[in-house]
Amino acid sequence: MVSSKSSKKPEIWGGIECSFNRVKDLYKDQLLYCGHYKRTLDDIARIAELGIKAMRYPVIWERLHPSPGHPIDWTSVELPLNELRSRGITPIAGLVHHGSGPRYADILSPAFAHGLADFAGRVARQFPWIEYYTPVNEPLTTARFSGLYGLWFPHRRSDRAFTQALLNQMKAVVLAMAEIRKINPDAKLVQTEDLAKIYSTPQLKYQADFENHRRWLPFDLLCGMVRRDHPLWKYLIRSGATESSLKFFIDNPCPPDIVGADYYATSERFLDEGLYKYPRRTHGSNHFERYADVEAFRVRHGQPSGIKLLLKECWDRYHLSIAVTEVHINCDPDNQIRWFSEIRNACIALMQKGVDIKAVTSWAMLGSYGWNTLLTRKRGDYESGVFDVRYGKPKPTPLADYLKNISGNPDFVHPAEAEKGWWHQEDRFIFERDTEEAVLEEDKACEPRGTQPRRP
Secondary structure, eight states, X not given: OOOXXXXXXXXXXXXXXXXXXXXXXXXXXXHHHTTGGGSHHHHHHHHHTTTOSEEEEEOOHHHHOSSTTSOOOOHHHHHHHHHHHHTTOEEEEEEEESOOOOTTSOXXXXXXXXXXXXXXXXXXXXXXXXXXXXXXXXXXXXXXXXXXXXXXXXXXXXXXXXXXXXXXXXXXXXXXXXXXXXXXTTOEEEEEEEOOEEEEOGGGHHHHHHHHHHTTHHHHHHTXXXXXXXXTHHHHHHTTOOHHHHHHHHHSOOOOSEEEEEEOTTSEEEEESOGGGSOGGGEEEOSSOEEEEEEGGGSOOOSOOSHHHHHHHHHHHXXXXXXXXXXXXXXXXXXXXXXXXXXXXXXXHHHTTXXXXXXXXXXXXXXXXSGGGXXXXXXXXXXXXXXEOTTSSOEEOHHHHHHHHHHHOTTOXXXXXXXXXXXXXXXXXXXXXXXXXXXXXXXXXXXXXXXXXOOO
16 A cells, blocks of 8 residues: 655655547557557566556546447456556556547536546446546646647637636546545545646746646645635636536535646746747747747746745645656656656655655656657657667666665665756756847757656
């Protein structure tokens, strides 16, 4: 079981990138791309050797129950879930991962919430011993990508679609946990979301303030905090939410047992109206003005930032147990180790000050495909994680040895930790430009090393 006691060091958890998103009529399956379905038991055996305590594992609604009225074939998840259990690894079952629901219950339909609740009840009846669940992964991120940016199905671009997608997902979480707890009253909710934060120039502070209120919405809704005095109450009403739809969360609070905080190099953003400093691919707008939206660590913005600050803000807001549920960066092995170590050390420092942090999770253990295009194209570029699967059989990377060492000896220090990661080096400031010509040259370049495009 996942430890419920505080300790000086966080547990090491694992997860495999398992997005099952839809673009137009195509469902895109990360585990199909990486070959996991052909190697499930072998993959789990390799992962288990690392000594992890818990594993985020997909039990995906759209994949297992694509058509209503048909029995579910549980074979593809029954074997790996039981294997995790037999090896002493606690599964955290994920039911929707950047998905928009099956065709009969899409994310903008009222059927989404009740459909997922029905599926969650079926999962609980099939696996009554599963204790930890993430019914919907990163609902705010998914609502933005599908309802506000138009990247994923249903490819909408409006505040109204964003709001409907978010509220449907959050209602689905509440109803799903209610169904699960009918079978297992001790079932626990691990609600994940990106720990996004926005910084800005003084002129764009209003936009940063709005987005920084919005980043908490999934947890605020689950905790029954979105009332008339909430900073975004009026925004939600203007965007199509009814008072009764918001009151549902007040009347049915479902606070997470564990807040799942996801963190990437692109999680913190900087907004600047000085468009001439930045390549065109970074330009965007709101209803009032245009501005660049870039990775905060690329700019000398001078504002306190970083994972330690964000985790402390999360703790101060909710005083709920936290696990860092996704830690991954696309770069060389030494910097992958430095990235994980830095986040883990921040957690240790906060734990020593009384913050309840359960674990740090190595995400994308089998790597991932297509985040360079934000999962909008089939397969896409591959980036390795703890294992590299490009050659069919998972090959351990240096990060695997590092995780195995700290799982066995929490005080282990890797030689790579003697240096700071590239995100602390001076050459990270690639947007320090004085001329339009320099920006045009940057437009021609590929994405900055070590980062993915924005994952809000």
